[in-house]
Amino acid sequence: MPKIYGAILSPYVRKVLLVLEAKGVEYENQQVFPGALPEGYEKISPLGKIPALQEGDFSLSDSTVINEYLEERYSQHPMFPVGTQDRAKARWLEEFADTALVDALLVPFFQRIVAPMRGLETDNDAIAKAEAKIIPKALAYVESVVPGADFLFEQRLTIADIALVSPFINAEIGGYQLDAERWPKTAAYVAFVRGQDIIQAREAKEKALLGQ
Numbered sequence: 001m002p003k004i005y006g007a008i009l010s011p012y013v014r015k016v017l018l019v020l021e022a023k024g025v026e027y028e029n030q031q032v033f034p035g036a037l038p039e040g041y042e043k044i045s046p047l048g049k050i051p052a053l054q055e056g057d058f059s060l061s062d063s064t065v066i067n068e069y070l071e072e073r074y075s076q077h078p079m080f081p082v083g084t085q086d087r088a089k090a091r092w093l094e095e096f097a098d099t100a101l102v103d104a105l106l107v108p109f110f111q112r113i114v115a116p117m118r119g120l121e122t123d124n125d126a127i128a129k130a131e132a133k134i135i136p137k138a139l140a141y142v143e144s145v146v147p148g149a150d151f152l153f154e155q156r157l158t159i160a161d162i163a164l165v166s167p168f169i170n171a172e173i174g175g176y177q178l179d180a181e182r183w184p185k186t187a188a189y190v191a192f193v194r195g196q197d198i199i200q201a202r203e204a205k206e207k208a209l210l211g212q
Ligand SMILES: N[C@@H](CCC(=O)N[C@@H](CS)C(=O)NCC(=O)O)C(=O)O
Pocket: 010, 011, 012, 034, 035, 047, 048, 049, 050, 051, 061, 062, 063, 064, 098
């Protein structure tokens, strides 16, 4: 059974857990937090990041790499679209989500949730700057690519939907409110994908673990 190391509120860990859940693969999850890594963790995650996967004596890090491995290892419920160009596009959207979108949408989450947990003060200027410039820039691109209340590819959940929606969950936990008038397609898309059973179930598990 694959074991996933990583804190469940990480948008990258969530991506991997959702792929396992969509595929119906049983797994174990060990909560590992950046800054408090278990001894020897660098052997399975050389950059010291979460998530990491261990399956027998095989280990792997990086959510995108792990998900590509899971796609080949567990072929049921494919998470990538079928056509070559759609597959490439899905990979690009995952890359965009993991970089520019996480960098933008996780500012309120980091400042309001993670910083106090680490004994740091919330930097409200950083949140204001993100909300004024960084987030709108990322959302303008999201708004240009999402279809509204539908999946991105083949009328089914793919890795692109999971990757794009995951940081929006962190943004909401961090108190960011998506402006549905300014970003109507994005708001409809995020609500639609978050309404899918496996995502609802994952969010319920996160809330249960957080004691909410
Ligand atoms: N590209 C990596 C990014 C993983 C990542 O940055 N994870 C964060 C937590 S959300 C982390 O471990 N940060 C600790 C650090 O950068 O040292 C992936 O997709 O897995």
